[in-house]
Amino acid sequence: MQQSTHNILFTRLAGITRQIRDALAANNTEAMASLNREHKEIMDEIRAADLSRDPQLLEIAQQANSEVKELLRDLKEMRDELKNKLTGHDNKKKLAATYGKFAGSRSVR
Numbered sequence: 001m002q003q004s005t006h007n008i009l010f011t012r013l014a015g016i017t018r019q020i021r022d023a024l025a026a027n028n029t030e031a032m033a034s035l036n037r038e039h040k041e042i043m044d045e046i047r048a049a050d051l052s053r054d055p056q057l058l059e060i061a062q063q064a065n066s067e068v069k070e071l072l073r074d075l076k077e078m079r080d081e082l083k084n085k086l087t088g089h090d091n092k093k094k095l096a097a098t099y100g101k102f103a104g105s106r107s108v109r
Contacts, residue, residue: 006052010060014044021074042085 016039023031 005049006057007060009046010064014064017071021071075078087095
């Protein structure tokens with residue numbers, strides 16, 4: 001019984017994590033919100049379940065762990081990409097403001 005509970009939880013975790021990656025790639029915020037709630041619920045269930053030392057669960061637990069790590073890697077890449085875009089936008093605004101001040105201070109002779 002305990003093995004099947006853990007097996008089901010880790011299988012669900014891996015599946016939800018893949019769905020989150022798909023929703024993230026599709027920029028589907030509604031699905032992301034729903035899947036994030038479901039992911040949290042599964043993680044809470046895993047934490048609440050008794051610790052299992054069954055070696056047969058190792059493979060499915062490693063698969064779920066791998067899926068979560070891939071999702072984290074994707075999120076970090078997206079965060080860094082967004083940060084770079086925002087930094088570039090900020091720099092363009094500063095350049096425009098500086099140019100505007102410079103152009104405005106020059107008088108026509």
